[in-house]
Structure formats: C-alpha cells, structure tokens
Amino acid sequence: MEAREAAARVRVEELESQVAELTARLEAERETWSRLRMTREMVAEVVAEMSSSDEASVAEQPVEPTAGDQPVRVVGAIMAPHWREGLSVDAPH
Template structure:
C-alpha cells in the first residue's frame, strides 16, 4: 500500500468516527432538551405548590423562597 493510500484509508476511518460522533451528539442533544423541559416543569410545579401552600397558611410568599432552587444556565 502506498503512502497516499494509507493516508486515504486513515482519512476515511476518521470521517466514519466523526460521523458516528455527530449522530450521538444529535441523540444526546435531543435527550438533554427533553430532560431540561421535564426538570423545568417539575421545578415550576414545586414552586407553585409552595406559593399556594404559603398563601393558604398565611405565610408571606417570600418566606417560601428557600424552597426555590436556581437552575444552572443552559448551554
């Protein structure tokens, strides 16, 4: 096998690895979006319930603030 043929073979193998990684990235990105949405809905639900419970108990809503968590910044 010539040097050029060897380089072409390595290039082709690298291209295949890159394409496989790109497919995995798309799949993981899709899963990440779905999980972030589920997390966000749960967080909002918990915060809403805490606010309602605080209002029902006569507690100031700002006192329920420690129940809130900050979400990490989306990347």
C-alpha cells in the same frame, strides 16, 4: 491514506450522531427540570396561601381521631382509617 480518511470520517459521523442524541436528551431533561421547578414553586405558593387563610379556621376546629368505632390516623387534614385485614381501597371515606 484514503482508508485512514474514510475511517476518520466514519468516527466523526458516529460522534456527530452521539452529540445530536445527547443534545436531544439534554433538552428533554432541561424541559423536565424546568416544569418540575415551576410546579414546585406553584405548589409552595398555593400551600402558603392555604396555610395563611386556613390557619385560623383549622386551629378553631378540633379534629376527632375516630370514625365511628374505628380509630383513624390523622395525616395533615385527611383522616384515614388504620389498615386492617379485609380493608380494600374501595372503603368508604
């Protein structure tokens, strides 16, 4: 009977350890989820503010799709040259 009791106690201690580990992981994931949700909401607010304030000025300013004699790809409001052999990340902007 004592051996069974000892084995049951070991199983309970193992399960308690697993529960503690899972609880800690759950809290960490909840914190990550909360930070990501708040970040997404903040970015959405900033983008909405920027869109409403910049909408008129962007519409009035045409974008020229060239940089010197090199064609560029328009990505939002950022103009980036097309990749070509020998182009490095240190290319001038």
